[in-house]
Amino acid sequence: MNKLISAALLAAILSLSACGGGGSSGSDTQAGVSSGGTGSFSNGPVTSFGSIVVNGIHFDQTSATVRDTDGQTVSSASIKLGMVVELTGSTVEHVGSRDQAQARDISLVxxxxxxxxxxxxxxxxxxxxxxxxxxxxxxxxxxxxxxxxxxxxxxxxxxxxxxxxxxxxxxxxxxxxxxxVPDHYVVHGVIQDLDPINGRCRIGQQTISYQWGTDVIGLANGRVASAKVSTVLYSPASADGSSPAVWQGQVMTLDQPSVSDRDQASVDGVVTSLSLDTAGVIAVNGLAVDTRQMVCSVCGGLSVGDRVQVEGRLVNNVIVANKVSAAAAN
The missing domain is CATH 2.40.50.320 (Copper binding periplasmic protein CusF)
Known part of the structure; x- marks a missing residue:
C-alpha cells in the first residue's frame, strides 16, 4: 500500500477545491483562500443522544433535513448511535458546559x-x-x-x-x-488499482468494473468514493482463486464536503491519504485537511488507517486545521 498521496492526486484534490485562479507562493498560503462561510460542517459518527452528538458537538436535529445514501429524505428518528453522518449546521456556540448548534442538513454515510x-x-x-x-x-x-x-x-x-x-x-x-431486497449494494472506501483503460478499480476487496456515462472528475488512486454496484456480479471469481469476483458499478461519487465554506469544521475518522512530506495536506475520511497553518505534533507519526479528530474551518472544500489529535486506537 502506497501511504503517500501522489502529486497527481494532490493536484486533483486542490483543483477540485479551488474556486478561482491565482495562488501565492510560500508555505503560509492556504489551499484556496476565502473568508469562509457562516455556520458549521461536521463529519463523523454519532456518539450520543439528547440531541445528536457528533465530534463532541450537540446538534439539535429536530428541524433538519435528513437524507439516506440514496438521497431520499428520511425521518430524524432514523439517526442511530454509531452512524457516520455528514452535516451542516448553524454556528457552534459554547453554552454552559457544552458546544451546541442547530443541524440543518444531515446525510447518512x-x-x-x-x-x-x-x-x-x-x-x-x-x-x-x-x-x-x-x-x-x-x-x-x-x-x-x-x-x-x-x-x-x-x-x-x-x-x-x-x-x-x-x-x-x-x-x-x-x-x-x-x-x-435492495436493488443495488453500496461500498464506500479508498480507490485502489485504478485502470481507466479497462474501466476497473478496487475498493477494499471488491474489484469494480465501470462504464460511466460521463467521466468522474478527479477519479484517482487514494481518493475516497461511494460506489453503487449491481446485485448481480459482472463476473464470478475463478474456481482456482486466481481471478477475483468483479462487481458491476452503477454510480460512483467522490467524497467532498457538501458545502465549500464554513467558519467551523470538524471531522472524526481515519487517515485515508498522507502527503506530509510535500504539501502538508492529508485526507481524513476522504476529506482534504490542510495542516500547514498549525503546529501538528501528531502529524509526523500518522499512518494511513489511524483514527484522528480534526478541528478548523472549511475553505473552498479544504478543512484548514487548527487542531489535529489522535483518537482511540481502532
Whole structure:
C-alpha cells in the first residue's frame, strides 16, 4: 500500500477545491483562500443522544433535513448511535458546559450495504469485505445476540471506516437491513488499482468494473468514493482463486464536503491519504485537511488507517486545521 498521496492526486484534490485562479507562493498560503462561510460542517459518527452528538458537538436535529445514501429524505428518528453522518449546521456556540448548534442538513454515510458472506466471533465478511467488530461497535437492538443474531445471505448496513492500510472496515454500527431486497449494494472506501483503460478499480476487496456515462472528475488512486454496484456480479471469481469476483458499478461519487465554506469544521475518522512530506495536506475520511497553518505534533507519526479528530474551518472544500489529535486506537 502506497501511504503517500501522489502529486497527481494532490493536484486533483486542490483543483477540485479551488474556486478561482491565482495562488501565492510560500508555505503560509492556504489551499484556496476565502473568508469562509457562516455556520458549521461536521463529519463523523454519532456518539450520543439528547440531541445528536457528533465530534463532541450537540446538534439539535429536530428541524433538519435528513437524507439516506440514496438521497431520499428520511425521518430524524432514523439517526442511530454509531452512524457516520455528514452535516451542516448553524454556528457552534459554547453554552454552559457544552458546544451546541442547530443541524440543518444531515446525510447518512454507510460504509457497506450488502449481503453477508459469513459471520465470525468478532468479524463479518460482507461482499468479500472483512468488517472488524469491537466493544465500541453499536449493534442494532434488533440483534439481541450481536453478530450471533446474523447469518450468511442476510443483508446488512455497516457504518464505519475503511482502513486502507489493513484493507479492512472498522465498524461503528451494524444493523440488519429489513424489507425488500435492495436493488443495488453500496461500498464506500479508498480507490485502489485504478485502470481507466479497462474501466476497473478496487475498493477494499471488491474489484469494480465501470462504464460511466460521463467521466468522474478527479477519479484517482487514494481518493475516497461511494460506489453503487449491481446485485448481480459482472463476473464470478475463478474456481482456482486466481481471478477475483468483479462487481458491476452503477454510480460512483467522490467524497467532498457538501458545502465549500464554513467558519467551523470538524471531522472524526481515519487517515485515508498522507502527503506530509510535500504539501502538508492529508485526507481524513476522504476529506482534504490542510495542516500547514498549525503546529501538528501528531502529524509526523500518522499512518494511513489511524483514527484522528480534526478541528478548523472549511475553505473552498479544504478543512484548514487548527487542531489535529489522535483518537482511540481502532
Amino acid at each position: 454507510p460504509a457497506l450495504v450488502g449481503p453477508i458472506d459469513r459471520v465470525g466471533t468478532d468479524t463479518l465478511v460482507v461482499m468479500g469485505q472483512t468488517v472488524l467488530v469491537s466493544g465500541a461497535t453499536h449493534v442494532d437492538e434488533s440483534l439481541p445476540q450481536g453478530l450471533a443474531s446474523l447469518s450468511a445471505n442476510e443483508f446488512v448496513t455497516v457504518y464505519g471506516f475503511h482502513d486502507a492500510r489493513r484493507d479492512v472496515y472498522v465498524a461503528t454500527r451494524i444493523e440488519r437491513r429489513a424489507g425488500a
